[in-house]
Amino acid sequence: MSAIAVDEELTRAAGSREAYEPSSPVAEFGASEPLRLDAGIDLAPFRIAYNTYGELNADKSNAILICHALTMDHYPASPSPTTGKPGWWSPLIGEGKPIDTTKFFVICSNVIGGCGGSTGPASLDAASGDPFGLNLPVITVRDMVRAQKMLVERFGIDTLFAVVGGSMGGMQVLEWTVSYPDKVFAAVPIATGARHSAQNIAFHEIGRQAVMADPEWHGGRYFQKGKRPTKGLAVARMTAHVTYLSEMALHRKFGRNLQDRDTFGYGFDADFQIESYLRHQGSTFVDRFDANSYLYLTRAMDYFDIAADFQGLLANAFQGSKTRFCLISFSSDWLFPTAESREIVHALNAAAASVSFVEVETDKGHDAFLLDEPDFYRAMDGFLSSAARARGLCE
Amino acid sequence: MSAIAVDEELTRAAGSREAYEPSSPVAEFGASEPLRLDAGIDLAPFRIAYNTYGELNADKSNAILICHALTMDHYPASPSPTTGKPGWWSPLIGEGKPIDTTKFFVICSNVIGGCGGSTGPASLDAASGDPFGLNLPVITVRDMVRAQKMLVERFGIDTLFAVVGGSMGGMQVLEWTVSYPDKVFAAVPIATGARHSAQNIAFHEIGRQAVMADPEWHGGRYFQKGKRPTKGLAVARMTAHVTYLSEMALHRKFGRNLQDRDTFGYGFDADFQIESYLRHQGSTFVDRFDANSYLYLTRAMDYFDIAADFQGLLANAFQGSKTRFCLISFSSDWLFPTAESREIVHALNAAAASVSFVEVETDKGHDAFLLDEPDFYRAMDGFLSSAARARGLCE
Secondary structure, three states: OOOOHHHHHHHHHOOOOOOOOOOOOEEEEOOOOOEEOOOOOEEOOEEEEEEEEOOOOOOOOOEEEEEOOOOOOOOOOOOOOOOOOOOOOOOOEEOOOOEEOOOOEEEEEOOOOOOOOOOOOOOEOOOOOOEOHHHOOOOOHHHHHHHHHHHHHHOOOOOEEEEEEEOHHHHHHHHHHHHOHHHEEEEEEEOOOOEOOHHHHHHHHHHHHHHHHOHHHHHHOOOOOOOOOHHHHHHHHHHHHHHHOOHHHHHHHOOOOEOOOOOOOOOOOOOEHHHHHHHHHHHHHHHHOOHHHHHHHHHHHHHOEOOHHHOOOHHHHOOOOOOEEEEEEEOOOOOOOHHHHHHHHHHHHHOOOEEEEEEEOOOOOHHHHHOOOHHHHHHHHHHHHHHHHHOOOOO | OOOOHHHHHHHHHOOOOOOOOOOOOEEEEOOOOOEEOOOOOEEOOEEEEEEEEOOOOOOOOOEEEEEOOOOOOOOOOOOOOOOOOOOOOOOOEEOOOOEEOOOOEEEEEOOOOOOOOOOOOOOEOOOOOOEOHHHOOOOOHHHHHHHHHHHHHHOOOOOEEEEEEEOHHHHHHHHHHHHOHHHEEEEEEEOOOOEOOHHHHHHHHHHHHHHHHOHHHHHHOOOOOOOOOHHHHHHHHHHHHHHHOOHHHHHHHOOOOEOOOOOOOOOOOOOEHHHHHHHHHHHHHHHHOOHHHHHHHHHHHHHOEOOHHHOOOHHHHOOOOOOEEEEEEEOOOOOOOHHHHHHHHHHHHHOOOEEEEEEEOOOOOHHHHHOOOHHHHHHHHHHHHHHHHHOOOOO
């Protein structure tokens, strides 16, 4: 796959008879195995694109599921065919790394609703032959996890050794431990929260409004028009990107430095480096991400509230849990501040669950979970090694 | 004036011969009195719309200049003809109020570059007969203050008793004390900073990109096309509005409450109250504000850096100042956090200037300077009363 999946699907939607062949393995689920969605609709057929690293052991007890964040994909440890860049967690996953592929079998699947090869709004709706667009039911984090469960069962895995993920990936980790408490030996929710806050919903809504205000969005039917709402999606990305960084990091990296000039331009071009940087973030994002998927995945995060089915009592969500938890937060993350991880830790304590907690000191903001943070890597290594011993995976 | 000035000007631009009559007084400056802009251009003719409250005393020593924020106008103490709402500082300005109009003569003018009646991008360019659009030179905070100085001189006022303002208004206050140190007896910069931070520039740039991505913006020539970039401007306003509030206030006011429904809608309508609220903020803003003015005024704030002409040494900017300062910040303001006011206080201390400082405890974020905050009102009252005694305005 040299272009992103949505483009290939667009080609197909536009009339090509060539079979769609993603570069990663894909699990297909037919009419007999529908995905039951929270929206009350059975989705069938559907498919999940995924990658694996390492080998599944004989008793299938060494599997780690990696859950990706909003704009990531199922290439955490191998180059993305979309961008050509190394896997987004390549310092963390591989031989001799904290998620050691000589010991563990690592699975990472593209989320349902995404645009990396799993069924999403850019996928063809068998009923119409057109891309789903907004005809795809709204997807929740629980739907993503239900689909992952079906994929994991295809491997004959009964219990995952660990589920690990940051941000929206961390929401999936929490959902796994609540929806399938007996199927997760260890869980590492990183830079996440038990629910999406009002401020976070607000920033997502701004992004969605930016996309939907773009006349090239066409009510979600842009593929049929041969268009894409790139300007709106770029503004959405710029907005989100600021929330991923910290004020300190922005000050340190950019401050008020000017871009290729000594004095103000007295105009509306990018005078400041921070402006050029943001514009670049916006313009490169639209090449690798589908606008409708952005609507669906932000909506999934907005809807996430793990305590909602437990009368809002977070501790009740974890009652009786045998999973070992390690919560990780980053001190300068203001999208999912440490207080939100701490609230989960308190609930786990109240539920008498096994939990450890690490707040990594860094000025890199929310994005720190994707950046070089040795303390983060050490925490992951220590926790997984200890859990692996408890699971009898090594001496 | 029942509609906003830009609409009346649009009518005029569209061919009406009717003279433009704003509802407030306007000071006209002709070719012999150009406004020298930082961009290196002389602007002439230009005009300043303003309002006054109270009476100027015989020796013209009781004048307080109120400087307004980005989206405000020159109606701080009387109903805005645009919105019909009470003046934006009406609890603060009036008979017996902290800015007591029985003692003080209050002047507030619409900033140059704005859209409330002073010359801005929606004003007619005498050269072309069309609205300026982007042909108006970029305006700085110093330009705004230069224009205010010319207005104040029209009243025959040599020295202002006080200059008071919040946010962009606070920047103007600081600029007055540095550009015209002998002309300001007392200064109250509120919820502001000595320079615009990288994060604040980033949020402004997002807003500008949202406006400029709207195809109805037409490179700034939307009046000529009979259009307005309302969708882009609404997204810009939504983005800015989130930065004006605190996470705490959003949680307290909205949390995850749903709007007129018990369960999720599983769609992209406004499910959450915070979404409805933001959409409302966006859609009402476009009725009262000109999109090009939004570009110009955000740019003015981005460019603001009071120490830039003093080798970046803030204390040098205030060297020898005889002005009495009172800095006011709000504890939950993350757009202009208390640390930024404190930096100014330290610089004033280093410059041996007279300074007091109040941090008001509140969860209302940056917007607190426009909201009912008794501690803020008391601080203003106490400082101005004391300064008035020192100035010999009362016993």
